[in-house]
Amino acid sequence: MARILVTGPAGFIGSHTVDLLLKEGHEVWGVDNLRTGRMSNLSAAGQSLRFHFVRADVAEEAPFNEILDEAQPEAIIHLAALVSVPESFEQPDENFRLNLTATHVVAEAAHRHGVKRMVFASSAAVYGRTEPFPLDEHCVTVPISPYGAAKLASESLLAGYAECFGLIIRSHRYFNVYGPRQDPSSPYSGVISRFWERLGEGSQPIIFGDGEQTRDFVYVGDVARANLLAATKPDVRSGVANICTGRPTSLNGLVQSMARLLGREVRPMHVAPRQGDIRHSLGSPKNAAVQLGFTASTTLAEGLQELFLRGDSGLRD
Ligand code: UD1
Numbered sequence: 001m002a003r004i005l006v007t008g009p010a011g012f013i014g015s016h017t018v019d020l021l022l023k024e025g026h027e028v029w030g031v032d033n034l035r036t037g038r039m040s041n042l043s044a045a046g047q048s049l050r051f052h053f054v055r056a057d058v059a060e061e062a063p064f065n066e067i068l069d070e071a072q073p074e075a076i077i078h079l080a081a082l083v084s085v086p087e088s089f090e091q092p093d094e095n096f097r098l099n100l101t102a103t104h105v106v107a108e109a110a111h112r113h114g115v116k117r118m119v120f121a122s123s124a125a126v127y128g129r130t131e132p133f134p135l136d137e138h139c140v141t142v143p144i145s146p147y148g149a150a151k152l153a154s155e156s157l158l159a160g161y162a163e164c165f166g167l168i169i170r171s172h173r174y175f176n177v178y179g180p181r182q183d184p185s186s187p188y189s190g191v192i193s194r195f196w197e198r199l200g201e202g203s204q205p206i207i208f209g210d211g212e213q214t215r216d217f218v219y220v221g222d223v224a225r226a227n228l229l230a231a232t233k234p235d236v237r238s239g240v241a242n243i244c245t246g247r248p249t250s251l252n253g254l255v256q257s258m259a260r261l262l263g264r265e266v267r268p269m270h271v272a273p274r275q276g277d278i279r280h281s282l283g284s285p286k287n288a289a290v291q292l293g294f295t296a297s298t299t300l301a302e303g304l305q306e307l308f309l310r311g312d313s314g315l316r317d
Pocket of ligand 1: 083085123124125126175176177187188189190191192194195206207208209213215251274277278281
């Protein structure tokens with residue numbers, strides 16, 4: 001059993017990571033400012049005596065160091081972030097604070113407290129418009145948003161900490177993560193949560209463009225497992241890895257999969273393409289397999305089924 005501190009535990013990926021860590025017997029400290037996270041995501045975790053929650057802003061150095069004084073974690077999984085790409089354009093200062101300053105605060109506090117490992121939530125957004133596919137970690141990174149730029153800068157900062165101070169630091173470039181508890185409320189929320197919500201309301205899913213654009217959809221339970229491995233697996237070394245499936249799915253194909261699950265025809269509504277969209281995004285999962293022993297095991301059909309059974313969307317009512 002290890003003592004692990006998770007930043008952003010009340011978020012979508014954070015809460016699944018916490019649940020898995022607790023299930024595996026670890027003691028978990030969670031630090032969240034509840035800017036976008038929700039306590040309801042932690043309702044299961046809150047039942048455990050091995051879970052300790054602190055409401056605090058990770059970008060503020062003094063309180064975060066005080067929490068570490070008390071928690072004395074062996075590893076930190078740093079997931080707290082400004083999570084919306086459009087918001088990073090609207091609020092660049094807040095993006096810088098939450099997606100870069102906070103990384104510095106966490107890394108420096110980890111170093112000072114003798115924390116041995118750190119896992120960082122990076123993003124496929126660091127690649128921007130880079131081709132060819134599939135994207136591997138040696139591809140040139142050309143972020144096209146303040147969000148992607150801050151994630152890339154954080155990765156570099158952390159690579160320096162790993163090299164200079166001997167911490168083991170893993171940066172995870174998450175691709176299109178989906179699953180229960182993903183917030184569908186904004187037009188910029190993940191497409192799968194948006195489609196489920198529309199179907200749950202009895203309306204048509206809206207596809208921006210012809211629907212032939214593709215994404216690499218990875219199930220949140222797999223992402224949580226990648227985080228667990230990076231924080232706890234013996235003999236893991238520092239590095240960067242895509243967290244993806246290596247399988248492309250078009251939006252039209254996604255709608256068909258949902259229709260099969262529902263056992264009825266689903267006719268999406270096509271509207272104009274979304275400005276700034278990239279056409280295809282596909283990652284190579286090889287590095288994660290070699291460096292971490294991680295392979296995403298949930299197929300899209302299984303992940304959608306799980307989403308359906310857990311019933312976030314009201315589709316079974
Ligand atoms: C995703 C990430 C983003 C990251 C980027 C990096 C999510 C939610 N976002 O953006 O943080 O910077 O990868 O590559 O995972 N769409 C529709 N209808 C909808 C909603 C979306 O057709 O109702 C389309 C979009 O136009 C896009 C595709 O679905 O073509 C995927 O969109 P989205 O889920 O927002 O993710 P990305 O844009 O890939």
